[in-house]
Amino acid sequence: MPKAANTGKKAAKPAKQTTAKATADFTPEAGRRVTSYDVARYAGVSQSAVSRCFKEGGSVSPKTRDKIMKAVRKLGYQPNAIARGLITRRSNMVAVIIANLRFYPETLAYLTSGLNASGNHVLLFSLDHESEVDRIIDQIWQYGVDGVIAGAHLSKKQIELFDQRKIPLVFINRLYRDIAANSVCCDQVEGERILVDRLVAAGHRSFAVVTGPSDSVVSQQRISGAVERLADLGINDVRVIEGEYDYDSGRRALRELADGAGGLPQAVVCANDMMAIGCMDEARHQLGLRVPEDLSVVGFDGVMQAAWSSYDLVTVRQPMQNMVEAAVSMLLSRIERPDLAPEKRMFSGEIVEGCSARLGTSR
């Protein structure tokens, strides 16, 4: 009988027989999870030995390790990550807050694989509207995540909360001008300016813009980028229609434009691709217009649907995979070294020269 048999807190019931490896004696009660104590008892070592076996560079003799690992396999032991996290203060969980989940599914796919690759797990919080953040911020805190990646807008106060609690936070595509927050962005303004330049270079003179929801900061940046550049170029008569980021609101926006005083503009600049696609469908199939001959439509994002040949949308493709990788790596390094200074990384978007708009050469 292993000498450390009664190391466990619950004293093992007296062995019925002295046969070594009488497994019945070591099998934990049904339904209970196998713990390191069970393994220790089975292998005839102390619980700490078992623990060390699962630690990088833990000092165990080959012989002991062998005995233990045999018991581990036999009993199907897996260390309890929750208990481990309690003492190491590392849960290996990262909270992902993401708004508009249904529009940007690949973002999340890249995030999970990027985080999984480094042994981290994703605790997902999705928002239908960017305003529900407060509700979930406490939850995040309660679960003791190691870090947070946010694809949603947080208030200054909320950001400071994470800062105080020393939980690293990295934003994707949310840029805070005067707050020292980590972020990885696509340059929304630059992208829109180039789009507008090229539309104007092609001769467009009357414009409309379709915004996202009013609480979307990304939409605000994109739209103001476009509008300000248009103003620079002497075009001030720009109709603004508010959308909801989705296909239907794109259609609705175009209908509104068509019905409104002044009629349709020559070009419609949409805050995202989904709405641009809606505009195109409304123009072509409802109003019988040709795109781009009668109307130019541009979007932003570079979602996969934009490349479908029914649309072939002119848009700005955000290098989302690069951005996500950058965000993950920023977060991981800040989990390792909490003293790293806040950093903002900005990627340029790539103009996708589709056929949904007439484009000139800028300059």
Add this chain to the structure above:
Amino acid sequence: MPKAANTGKKAAKPAKQTTAKATADFTPEAGRRVTSYDVARYAGVSQSAVSRCFKEGGSVSPKTRDKIMKAVRKLGYQPNAIARGLITRRSNMVAVIIANLRFYPETLAYLTSGLNASGNHVLLFSLDHESEVDRIIDQIWQYGVDGVIAGAHLSKKQIELFDQRKIPLVFINRLYRDIAANSVCCDQVEGERILVDRLVAAGHRSFAVVTGPSDSVVSQQRISGAVERLADLGINDVRVIEGEYDYDSGRRALRELADGAGGLPQAVVCANDMMAIGCMDEARHQLGLRVPEDLSVVGFDGVMQAAWSSYDLVTVRQPMQNMVEAAVSMLLSRIERPDLAPEKRMFSGEIVEGCSARLGTSR
């Protein structure tokens, strides 16, 4: 000075002054999380009193509760869900395993909101291919989730593992004929049979099917549903092309059909909408065909893009929101009552009568 001040494990450092509420004495060291001990010290009560305050129906006098809650707010205390889970054996986390995340984003959106509504959280595991399950199954186990929702295929052995460990598991859209596993499905076979019936009723006689990846069970069910019904109706000459569920493979499939011996069939049945959309674009924009006049195309799923007026796809809409709600409720009841018998729930899909195929009236 509160009398229970040294209830905490680390004895409070001797107070510098006797002033009541000299907050300095109760403030935890910087960077450390506020614990229930900190609150207890600050409020001058025992730690268990604090704990009871956060428990439904915990007995605390109004006066004490008031004192405690004041301290809670002051110190910004939040119970540590990890530590709580260790003892209650309830993490309030549900693992979500989902394949093909980028094709079915709304599934996940519904899932998170459904689970959040009941105070549960989503630990997300995404798969690019259904074959990577083994890798993550241990992880799930380590995190002690209360249950699992799977939108991916698991082997019989893997399912039994969850059963042994008494972790409730509910599948979405994966049906296991001879295994007692919980599942919520859309009837893939029924949907395909009706589609095929109506295509045949409209006079189509030559068919091709485009499958999903070979490891996708859903694809197998859909395709065999269609092929078997065609055989029943006396149509045995059906070309089968393997796709990858995405747009490009749909285009590729149609090109293959067009290039292959025998030329194009009259109707193409695709295992999902994305590929059907690819087929339509290839037919119209590459081959100059009219859909549905020259070629009928049908899909399956009812994704939002299928309804876009450029496609107006004939498809089977899965009542995904209902399905997800059913899955969540099945899971939650099994977390409460682990003895509930395994159950399979099957929803009918709804034929969406778009314009991408000529349809007859069945029977």
Add this chain to the structure above:
DNA sequence: TTGTAGGCGTTATCAA
């Protein structure tokens, strides 16, 4: 109603 004390399953420390 309140406080004491023990335990959840791990890791960390330290003496042997």
Add this chain to the structure above:
DNA sequence: TTGATAACGCCTACAA
């Protein structure tokens, strides 16, 4: 290299 033993932060009898 090993094994006691003390945390980690919380919940829960049980006793007061």
